[in-house]
Amino acid sequence: MIKLTDNIKSLKNIGPSREREFSMLGIFAVQDLLYFFPKSYKYRGAVKSISDLQIEEMASVIATPISAETVFRGKISITKVRVRDETGDIDCIFHNQPYVKNNLPVGVPFIFSGKVIKQGISNPEYDKENQGQDSIVPLYKFSGQKIIRKIMKDLLKNATPVENLPLFLREQLKLPTAEESFRNIHFPENEAMLSLAQRYFATEELIVLQLALYALRGNIKKSSTVNIIDTDISPIIDNIRFTLTCSQKKVLDEIVEDMRSGQVMYRLLQGDVGSGKTVIAIIAAYISAKNGYQTAIMVPTGILAAQHYESFSQILEPLGISVQLLTGSVKGQKIVHEDIKNGTTQVVVATHAAISDNVVFCNLGLVITDEQHRFGVRQREALAGKGRNPHVIVMSATPIPRTLALILYGDLDISTIDQLPAGRTAISTYHVNTSYRERIWSFLEKEAMAGQQSYIVCPAIESDELTSVTEYMDRLTQYYSKKNSSVKVAFLHGKMKENEKEEIMQSFKNGSFAVLVATTVVEVGVNLQNATVMVIEDAHRFGLSQLHQLRGRVGRGSAKSYCILISDTTGEEALSRIRAMIDHSDGFHLSQMDLQLRGPGEFFGMAQHGILNFKMASLQRDMDIVKAIQGCVADIYRDIESYPNLKSMVDKVIVKES
Numbered sequence: 127m128i129k130l131t132d133n134i135k136s137l138k139n140i141g142p143s144r145e146r147e148f149s150m151l152g153i154f155a156v157q158d159l160l161y162f163f164p165k166s167y168k169y170r171g172a173v174k175s176i177s178d179l180q181i182e183e184m185a186s187v188i189a190t191p192i193s194a195e196t197v198f199r200g201k202i203s204i205t206k207v208r209v210r211d212e213t214g215d216i217d218c219i220f221h222n223q224p225y226v227k228n229n230l231p232v233g234v235p236f237i238f239s240g241k242v243i244k245q246g247i248s249n250p251e252y253d254k255e256n257q258g259q260d261s262i263v264p265l266y267k268f269s270g271q272k273i274i275r276k277i278m279k280d281l282l283k284n285a286t287p288v289e290n291l292p293l294f295l296r297e298q299l300k301l302p303t304a305e306e307s308f309r310n311i312h313f314p315e316n317e318a319m320l321s322l323a324q325r326y327f328a329t330e331e332l333i334v335l336q337l338a339l340y341a342l343r344g345n346i347k348k349s350s351t352v353n354i355i356d357t358d359i360s361p362i363i364d365n366i367r368f369t370l371t372c373s374q375k376k377v378l379d380e381i382v383e384d385m386r387s388g389q390v391m392y393r394l395l396q397g398d399v400g401s402g403k404t405v406i407a408i409i410a411a412y413i414s415a416k417n418g419y420q421t422a423i424m425v426p427t428g429i430l431a432a433q434h435y436e437s438f439s440q441i442l443e444p445l446g447i448s449v450q451l452l453t454g455s456v457k458g459q460k461i462v463h464e465d466i467k468n469g470t471t472q473v474v475v476a477t478h479a480a481i482s483d484n485v486v487f488c489n490l491g492l493v494i495t496d497e498q499h500r501f502g503v504r505q506r507e508a509l510a511g512k513g514r515n516p517h518v519i520v521m522s523a524t525p526i527p528r529t530l531a532l533i534l535y536g537d538l539d540i541s542t543i544d545q546l547p548a549g550r551t552a553i554s555t556y557h558v559n560t561s562y563r564e565r566i567w568s569f570l571e572k573e574a575m576a577g578q579q580s581y582i583v584c585p586a587i588e589s590d591e592l593t594s595v596t597e598y599m600d601r602l603t604q605y606y607s608k609k610n611s612s613v614k615v616a617f618l619h620g621k622m623k624e625n626e627k628e629e630i631m632q633s634f635k636n637g638s639f640a641v642l643v644a645t646t647v648v649e650v651g652v653n654l655q656n657a658t659v660m661v662i663e664d665a666h667r668f669g670l671s672q673l674h675q676l677r678g679r680v681g682r683g684s685a686k687s688y689c690i691l692i693s694d695t696t697g698e699e700a701l702s703r704i705r706a707m708i709d710h711s712d713g714f715h716l717s718q719m720d721l722q723l724r725g726p727g728e729f730f731g732m733a734q735h736g737i738l739n740f741k742m743a744s745l746q747r748d749m750d751i752v753k754a755i756q757g758c759v760a761d762i763y764r765d766i767e768s769y770p771n772l773k774s775m776v777d778k779v780i781v782k783e784s
C-alpha cells in the first residue's frame with residue numbers, strides 16, 4: 127500500500143522527466159497527485175455495434191483490429207486500421223500517427239471512440255477493452271493523457287485517501303465517501319456520480335477556507351462587555367448640514383439596535399460609491415464616545431485617512447469629542463500614542479498604523495474599517511484585537527454576494543444603503559479613442575474656466591507608473607502653457623511619500639490647481655465636491671468595479687459631471703466592460719457583472735487573492751454548503767485534532783493569509 131506522504135518517485139511510470147513535469151505543477155507527494163484533478167472531461171459516445179453506427183455521431187465500439195495500412199502524401203500520413211465486431215467492419219482513420227499500428231496489434235480487442243464519418247471513425251481515442259470503457263474520460267493538464275490516466279488508475283487502486291469531512295456533514299449534505307469521490311472525480315462512472323464528487327470537493331475546499339477564517343477571526347458572537355446605554359443622537363443630527371436619506375436612517379437604526387443589544391455587533395455596511403457611508407460611521411463613533419468608549423477607524427490610504435479625519439473632526443469636535451489622525455506621516459507619534467492610551471483621544475482615524483504594536487487603546491468600544499476589501503482578514507482582526515470584543519463595522523462600496531459574505535465574515539449582519547442622496551445628477555459616461563485626447567484636454571480647460579476640477583487617471587504599468595504619470599504630466603503642461611497658461615496641473619502617484627500625497631490632495635481640495643493627473647491612488651474614497659470630470663486613460667486596463675470606483679470620484683456635488691473612457695482597444699471583453707460602464711450607473715449591478723467576469727479572487731484584489739480562487743466551489747451554486755458549514759464550523763474547529771489532514775490543509779491557508 128502507498129502512503130499519502132510518499133514521494134511520487136516511488137510510483138510506477140514516474141521517472142525523472144515526469145517527476146520534473148509534476149514538480150512544475152506543484153505535485154511532490156502522493157497526496158498532491160490525488161488532488162491533481164482533470165481540467166475537463168471528454169464525453170464518449172455510448173458503446174454501439176458497428177452496424178448501428180450513424181454518420182456524424184460520437185460513438186464507441188468494442189472491436190478487434192484485423193488489418194492496417196499507412197499511406198503517405200508528402201508530409202501527411204493516413205493510417206487506416208480495419209476493425210471488426212460481430213456485426214461488421216469499419217476503418218479507424220488516424221492522421222499523422224503511423225505508429226498506432228504498433229499499438230493496435232491484430233486480434234486484440236480495443237475500445238475505439240470518436241466521430242463517425244463516411245470513411246470510418248475519425249482519429250478515435252482507443253484503450254484496452256478491459257480498462258477503458260468509461261463513457262466520461264478525464265483530460266488532465268499534462269503532456270501525455272494516456273500515461274497520466276494510467277498513473278491515476280494505479281494510484282487509486284493502491285492508495286487510500288483520507289476522509290476530511292465529518293460524517294454528520296457528509297450525511298447532511300448527502301455526500302459520498304472520500305474514496306468514492308476521488309474515484310469519480312478522476313474516472314466518473316456517470317454524470318451524476320461526477321457531480322456528487324465535485325460537490326464533495328467543493329465542500330472540502332469551503333470547509334478548509336471557513337475553518338481558516340474562523341481560526342483567524344475567533345468566535346465572533348459573544349455577549350458584549352461594551353455597555354451602550356445612551357443612544358440619543360439628536361445633538362449630532364442637528365450638527366449635520368444635510369438630512370439623512372431614508373436608507374441611511376434605516377441602516378443607522380440597525381446599527382443603534384445592534385450596539386445596545388448586549389451582543390457584539392458584527393455588521394457589514396455596504397452602499398454604492400457616494401451613498402453616504404462616512405456619516406453613518408461618524409454617528410456610530412459619536413454613540414461610542416458618548417458612552418465612554420473609544421472608536422478606531424482604519425482606511426487603506428493616507429489620503430483617505432486625512433480626508434476622513436477632516437470629516438470626523440468637523441462634526442465631532444464641536445460636540446466636544448476629540449479626534450486624532452494616525453498615519454505614518456503624523457508628527458509627534460509619541461504624544462499621539464500617549465493620548466490614545468490614556469483615553470484623551472476618543473476617536474482615532476488611521477491607516478495600517480493603527481495595528482502597530484505601540485498603539486494601545488484605553489477602552490476601545492467600536493472598530494470600523496472602510497473600503498474593507500483592501501484589507502486582509504488578519505489586519506481587520508488585529509484592530510479588533512486591541513479592544514475587549516469591541517463592536518465591529520466593515521464598510522464597503524463593493525457589494526458582496528451573500529455567499530461570499532458568509533464565507534468571509536461568518537455570521538455577520540448586512541446593512542445596505544440602497545439610495546443616493548437627493549440632487550445627484552447622473553454622470554454622463556463616454557468612450558473615445560486616443561485621437562480625441564486634445565479635444566478632451568480642451569474640454570477640461572473649459573471646465574477649469576468655469577471653476578470646476580478634473581482628474582486624469584493613468585494606469586500604473588507595472589513598476590513604470592512613475593514615468594507614465596510624469597510623462598503624461600509633461601505633455602499636458604506643455605499643451606496648456608501654449609494654449610491657456612491659467613490652467614494649473616499637478617500629479618500624484620503611488621511612489622510618493624504619504625505626506626507628499628496628502629499635501630497635493632489638500633491643495634487640490636483648496637483649488638490651487640484644476641487638473642490632477644494620477645494613478646489609481648485616487649480610487650478609493652476620495653470625496654471632492656468640486657470635481658466634475660474623470661478621464662481614464664487606457665480604460666481597457668481596469669476592471670469594472672475599479673472603473674466604477676473611479677467614476678464615483680466625480681458627481682459628488684450638484685454640478686453636471688462626466689466620465690470619459692479613453693481607449694483604442696478592440697478586445698471583445700474590454701469593450702464589453704466599457705459598454706457596461708456607459709449603460710449602467712448602479713454599482714451593485716456592475717459589481718455582480720465584474721464578479722462573474724473575473725471570479726472572486728481577482729475581484730477582491732490583492733488582499734484576499736489566493737484564498738478565494740476556488741477550484742471546485744461556486745458562489746452561485748454552493749450556498750447550501752457554505753451555510754451548512756457555517757452551522758458547524760465552531761464544533762469542527764474545536765475537534766480539529768481528530769482531523770490531522772484537514773488541520774494541515776487549514777494551516778497552509780492561514781500561513782498564506784497572514
Ligand code: ADP
Pocket residue numbers: 368369370371374397398399400401402403404405523547548651653655682
Ligand atoms: P461613500 O458612501 O462613497 O463613502 P461619502 O460618505 O463619502 O460616500 O459621501 C459622499 C458625499 O455625500 C459626501 O460629501 C457627504 O457629505 C455627502 N452626503 C452623505 N449623505 C448625504 C445626504 N443624506 N444628503 C446629502 N449629502 C450627503
Ligand code: MG
Pocket residue numbers: 403404496651
Ligand atoms: Mg467612502
